[in-house]
Amino acid sequence: MLPGIGVFGTGNVVKVIVPFLREKGFKIEAIWGRTLNAAEEVAKELEIPFHTNRIDDVLLRKDVDLIFIICSPNLHAQIAVKALGIGKHVLCDKPAGLCQGEALKMVRASQYYPSLISIVNHSLRFLPAFGQMRRAIVDGYLGQESEITVCDVRVQMGSLLHDAYDWLCDDTMGGGVLTLVGSHVIDLVSHLTSQRAVRVHGVIRTFTKTTDHVNGIRHISSPDFCTFQMEMSGGALVTATLNNHLPGTFSQEVLICGQAGHLMVRGGDLYGRKSNSAKEDVIYLDVEDLQRGGAINSTAASTIPRPYMKGLFKMIGALREAFLPVEDKRGWVKEPVALAATFEDGLYVQAVIDALKKSNSNREWVKVNVITEEPDPDPLLSAAVRRSAISM
Amino acid sequence: MLPGIGVFGTGNVVKVIVPFLREKGFKIEAIWGRTLNAAEEVAKELEIPFHTNRIDDVLLRKDVDLIFIICSPNLHAQIAVKALGIGKHVLCDKPAGLCQGEALKMVRASQYYPSLISIVNHSLRFLPAFGQMRRAIVDGYLGQESEITVCDVRVQMGSLLHDAYDWLCDDTMGGGVLTLVGSHVIDLVSHLTSQRAVRVHGVIRTFTKTTDHVNGIRHISSPDFCTFQMEMSGGALVTATLNNHLPGTFSQEVLICGQAGHLMVRGGDLYGRKSNSAKEDVIYLDVEDLQRGGAINSTAASTIPRPYMKGLFKMIGALREAFLPVEDKRGWVKEPVALAATFEDGLYVQAVIDALKKSNSNREWVKVNVITEEPDPDPLLSAAVRRSAISM
Numbered sequence: 001m002l003p004g005i006g007v008f009g010t011g012n013v014v015k016v017i018v019p020f021l022r023e024k025g026f027k028i029e030a031i032w033g034r035t036l037n038a039a040e041e042v043a044k045e046l047e048i049p050f051h052t053n054r055i056d057d058v059l060l061r062k063d064v065d066l067i068f069i070i071c072s073p074n075l076h077a078q079i080a081v082k083a084l085g086i087g088k089h090v091l092c093d094k095p096a097g098l099c100q101g102e103a104l105k106m107v108r109a110s111q112y113y114p115s116l117i118s119i120v121n122h123s124l125r126f127l128p129a130f131g132q133m134r135r136a137i138v139d140g141y142l143g144q145e146s147e148i149t150v151c152d153v154r155v156q157m158g159s160l161l162h163d164a165y166d167w168l169c170d171d172t173m174g175g176g177v178l179t180l181v182g183s184h185v186i187d188l189v190s191h192l193t194s195q196r197a198v199r200v201h202g203v204i205r206t207f208t209k210t211t212d213h214v215n216g217i218r219h220i221s222s223p224d225f226c227t228f229q230m231e232m233s234g235g236a237l238v239t240a241t242l243n244n245h246l247p248g249t250f251s252q253e254v255l256i257c258g259q260a261g262h263l264m265v266r267g268g269d270l271y272g273r274k275s276n277s278a279k280e281d282v283i284y285l286d287v288e289d290l291q292r293g294g295a296i297n298s299t300a301a302s303t304i305p306r307p308y309m310k311g312l313f314k315m316i317g318a319l320r321e322a323f324l325p326v327e328d329k330r331g332w333v334k335e336p337v338a339l340a341a342t343f344e345d346g347l348y349v350q351a352v353i354d355a356l357k358k359s360n361s362n363r364e365w366v367k368v369n370v371i372t373e374e375p376d377p378d379p380l381l382s383a384a385v386r387r388s389a390i391s392m
Numbered sequence: 393m394l395p396g397i398g399v400f401g402t403g404n405v406v407k408v409i410v411p412f413l414r415e416k417g418f419k420i421e422a423i424w425g426r427t428l429n430a431a432e433e434v435a436k437e438l439e440i441p442f443h444t445n446r447i448d449d450v451l452l453r454k455d456v457d458l459i460f461i462i463c464s465p466n467l468h469a470q471i472a473v474k475a476l477g478i479g480k481h482v483l484c485d486k487p488a489g490l491c492q493g494e495a496l497k498m499v500r501a502s503q504y505y506p507s508l509i510s511i512v513n514h515s516l517r518f519l520p521a522f523g524q525m526r527r528a529i530v531d532g533y534l535g536q537e538s539e540i541t542v543c544d545v546r547v548q549m550g551s552l553l554h555d556a557y558d559w560l561c562d563d564t565m566g567g568g569v570l571t572l573v574g575s576h577v578i579d580l581v582s583h584l585t586s587q588r589a590v591r592v593h594g595v596i597r598t599f600t601k602t603t604d605h606v607n608g609i610r611h612i613s614s615p616d617f618c619t620f621q622m623e624m625s626g627g628a629l630v631t632a633t634l635n636n637h638l639p640g641t642f643s644q645e646v647l648i649c650g651q652a653g654h655l656m657v658r659g660g661d662l663y664g665r666k667s668n669s670a671k672e673d674v675i676y677l678d679v680e681d682l683q684r685g686g687a688i689n690s691t692a693a694s695t696i697p698r699p700y701m702k703g704l705f706k707m708i709g710a711l712r713e714a715f716l717p718v719e720d721k722r723g724w725v726k727e728p729v730a731l732a733a734t735f736e737d738g739l740y741v742q743a744v745i746d747a748l749k750k751s752n753s754n755r756e757w758v759k760v761n762v763i764t765e766e767p768d769p770d771p772l773l774s775a776a777v778r779r780s781a782i783s784m
């Protein structure tokens with residue numbers, strides 16, 4: 001049987017996901033919003049039977065077995081850890097949290113409850129074009145995997161901000177193009193190349209600090225542009241440029257070059273060319289229509305770039321399969337979502353984001369350091385305690 | 393009357409330029425090649441009456457008044473300086489030289505003979521799409537010029553190398569994507585934005601060190617990939633990715649974003665979108681045919697990317713106008729080529745290239761320092777001389 005779902009968040013993506021979850025047979029039991037008003041409004045619009053602004057009121061419901069965390073990143077870790085602790089499956093939006101410390105807590109919780117499903121919403125992994133790209137790489141289209149030379153990613157789009165001031169404007173709450181788009185890119189590149197970033201260099205900028213709607217005492221601190229380079233464990237060099245200064249546009253290109261050829265995903269289509277070939281191969285064209293059944297609010301849908309939405313829908317399809325296994329009687333299996341990003345992947349992505357932020361501040365290359373111990377919240381105090389212990 | 397031309401170099405671009413110069417009414421009097429054989433072969437193919445492998449034999453000819461330097465960069469400075477010194481006009485291929493010291497010598501020579509035409513072949517300035525882009529920026533399409541936020545350049549193409557080993561394989565002779573393509577990008581961005589690079593960061597790589605034809609004791613040292621960032625004097629941030637790993641392809645995109653909109657040149661076409669507009673403007677479509685008269689060897693033409701070739705042809709058209717002024721009786725005027733890159737521009741580009749190389753070596757941001765004094769060729773010796781002068 002499909003689990004009942006509790007949703008955290010009231011943004012546009014929720015309005016896209018809920019109808020699609022229902023179409024796939026999931027039941028939405030409860031929704032949480034930052035304010036009671038916001039929760040009530042969306043609950044009404046989407047006809048969700050229960051709404052609240054208290055986290056526990058969703059988590060503790062008996063009819064809720066799967067948690068969708070699609071709110072601001074500063075709340076991801078606390079909700080995810082608590083949900084796993086009381087035996088609920090979790091799908092958490094990217095990035096995992098605000099910093100590695102939070103992401104590590106989530107990893108620990110997922111390791112403690114390994115039978116529960118815990119995945120990060122890096123939906124591009126489920127976009128068919130990237131599935132095909134991954135397969136082509138594994139099959140040697142670019143040569144040996146160790147012969148991947150360059151990976152070049154470019155995302156050009158409009159502003160990520162809403163009209164009103166909210167967490168998207170705030171760097172410290174996880175807003176901005178690096179956390180919201182860059183996290184996808186960092187995960188995707190690792191997924192495709194089977195390599196992880198060793199050293200990174202980044203430039204992160206907030207060019208637009210005020211808008212017609214946000215121009216009072218609060219300014220925008222979340223970045224609207226970033227460009228970064230990553231030296232990968234297998235020798236590949238990644239360069240990515242993410243740009244929020246093209247209103248009304250969405251264009252995403254992922255190019256991977258190897259000694260034997262190159263592969264390029266544009267939008268949802270995959271092209272390739274072997275070095276010794278005289279012409280480009282059209283490997284996969286994405287002609288499948290997203291809007292079947294008309295279930296999706298098209299206004300909301302237009303606010304989320306198509307490849308991301310489509311990947312998300314495919315991931316929800318996989319999630320359905322995970323809960324409707326044909327032979328297994330336990331109620332769920334993990335295989336259908338084996339492709340999904342784990343909380344460990346989320347921790348790695350967070351480590352790269354942390355390194356990029358440090359690189360930007362210090363204007364230098366920074367080694368990526370995935371933590372395995374929670375950072376000491378107060379190193380000075382700890383040192384003092386140790387000293388007093390010694391002197392006693 | 394149009395001046396007689398002496399050409400230095402025997403590469404493919406020569407085979408494209410010579411027929412076009414003739415079509416414009418110029419007479420090619422002499423050609424120089426690195427070897428007598430190479431010179432003879434091209435002289436025969438292009439029906440040039442005189443060929444040599446001695447530089448002076450071209451420069452000193454009375455029927456030669458305009459020098460086209462299209463050979464390896466390590467020879468640019470010495471030929472250009474000598475040519476100006478004996479009263480000949482010079483068009484010099486990019487980059488100006490191998491280092492700032494060489495470029496500075498060229499600047500000095502051009503300042504000493506200001507009435508002579510001395511230009512660097514940064515031909516993209518003459519491509520109509522960039523002319524239109526520059527005009528749109530000046531007319532405020534992006535807002536104030538000081539409101540330019542991001543400039544993003546991407547060039548994707550195949551290898552720059554020939555089958556046989558030559559200077560293109562050699563970093564120290566000026567080969568590679570940074571000097572040959574990057575120099576254009578550095579010049580173009582300054583030309584378009586009226587801003588110069590203040591600080592730069594670059595990653596420069598040679599992924600392909602051997603080919604089927606170059607695999608003996610000599611390896612390829614010239615870079616086939618680079619990505620760089622430039623902080624500009626007016627606050628803009630430039631990011632550029634130049635990639636030689638897409639055989640059989642040529643794609644060039646130059647995007648400039650401002651607070652009021654963005655402009656994008658793709659190939660030879662210009663698109664734009666104002667921030668408050670619901671649709672993209674097609675500002676300029678390049679439909680003009682290059683191959684008129686059939687004068688151009690199409691095999692050779694295919695070896696040079698179309699925007700570069702077209703810009704070069706427009707520049708040669710401007711050069712013709714410079715030598716055929718209607719009212720001025722001196723024989724030439726500089727106005728028609730006022731758009732061209734000067735040797736001072738060449739020195740600036742060289743300063744940025746030097747800074748990018750240093751950035752790549754030291755893995756750090758480097759301040760761009762345009763020299764005004766020739767660097768001391770042997771600082772240790774000079775210090776010893778100063779010490780002995782003091783002790784005497």
